[in-house]
Amino acid sequence: MTLKKTLTIAGSDTSGGAGIAADLKTFQEHGTYGMTAITVIVTMDPDNNWSHGVYSLPVNVLKSQIKTALSTGIDAIKTGMLSTEEIIKIAGNAISESGLSHVVIDPVMVCKGEDEVLNPGTVDAMVEFLLPKAEIVTPNLFEAGQLAGTKTPKTIEDMKAVAEKIHSLGARNVVIKGGKQLDHDKAVDLFFDGQTFTLLEAEKTATTYNHGAGCTFAAAITANLANGLDVKESVFEAKKFVTAAIANGWKLNEYVGPVMHGAKNRFGAPEITTTEI
Numbered sequence: 001m002t003l004k005k006t007l008t009i010a011g012s013d014t015s016g017g018a019g020i021a022a023d024l025k026t027f028q029e030h031g032t033y034g035m036t037a038i039t040v041i042v043t044m045d046p047d048n049n050w051s052h053g054v055y056s057l058p059v060n061v062l063k064s065q066i067k068t069a070l071s072t073g074i075d076a077i078k079t080g081m082l083s084t085e086e087i088i089k090i091a092g093n094a095i096s097e098s099g100l101s102h103v104v105i106d107p108v109m110v111c112k113g114e115d116e117v118l119n120p121g122t123v124d125a126m127v128e129f130l131l132p133k134a135e136i137v138t139p140n141l142f143e144a145g146q147l148a149g150t151k152t153p154k155t156i157e158d159m160k161a162v163a164e165k166i167h168s169l170g171a172r173n174v175v176i177k178g179g180k181q182l183d184h185d186k187a188v189d190l191f192f193d194g195q196t197f198t199l200l201e202a203e204k205t206a207t208t209y210n211h212g213a214g215c216t217f218a219a220a221i222t223a224n225l226a227n228g229l230d231v232k233e234s235v236f237e238a239k240k241f242v243t244a245a246i247a248n249g250w251k252l253n254e255y256v257g258p259v260m261h262g263a264k265n266r267f268g269a270p271e272i273t274t275t276e277i
Helices: 019-029 059-070 085-098 121-129 141-148 156-168 213-226 231-247 263-267
Strands: 005-013 033-045 051-056 076-079 103-105 174-179 187-192 197-202 273-276
Touching: 005 019, 005 059, 005 213, 019 033, 019 213, 033 059, 059 085, 076 085, 076 213, 085 121, 103 213, 121 141, 141 156, 141 174, 156 174, 156 187, 156 197, 174 213, 187 231, 197 231, 213 231, 231 263
Parallel strands: 005 033, 005 076, 076 103
Antiparallel strands: 033 051, 174 187, 187 197, 197 273
């Protein structure tokens, strides 16, 4: 038996809920063989309200990791936390040299629980080096506004305008994660393929145990692409996967609760409504 190979270039979340850890769990649940290139290690201080420490690895170590993984013949690749302009450029160059078309850019700009962009210069670098290579980019509302150079979208009409702007910057497809943050009665995401807008809706889950949801969503799209689904199918199936994961999130400690990556395969897929708008 041969498995499809998926690579994540991202940060390592020591608590195990997001980043590389979430990606590998998601890849495994989708039956792909996950590989990693770690950009940063993120720690949390239990003596200081779980405040985050972000430690970048030397760039030569990152380059060696990427070279190792790509030499095996990767089927799909995603990026996550890329903490500096140099790291973003390295990832972008590696994607170009790989010739891969299945490229998912998750433009992580902050650690969950923090409220400042890791490095303001990374936004411009993402636009220059990553968006033109993206088969799909998966920003949340804040990230979408940053990429588009606008305010954070607050309505579906705002999301449509921002999606069009991000598409114009080179991403072939865009899915903006509204989730439960949007003023809407459902958990909403917006998919744009350059021509058609599709609204993805699921029931909201009253929970704060959603650590790693964004990484999990992007990783599910990556695995679906590797397994042969088209972009739209990959997004729709990933929405089911992450919705189930959030609905079954659990308490790790007093500070954080991660999603349950195995929920869809164990308990079944939730209902998702898709509507072209």
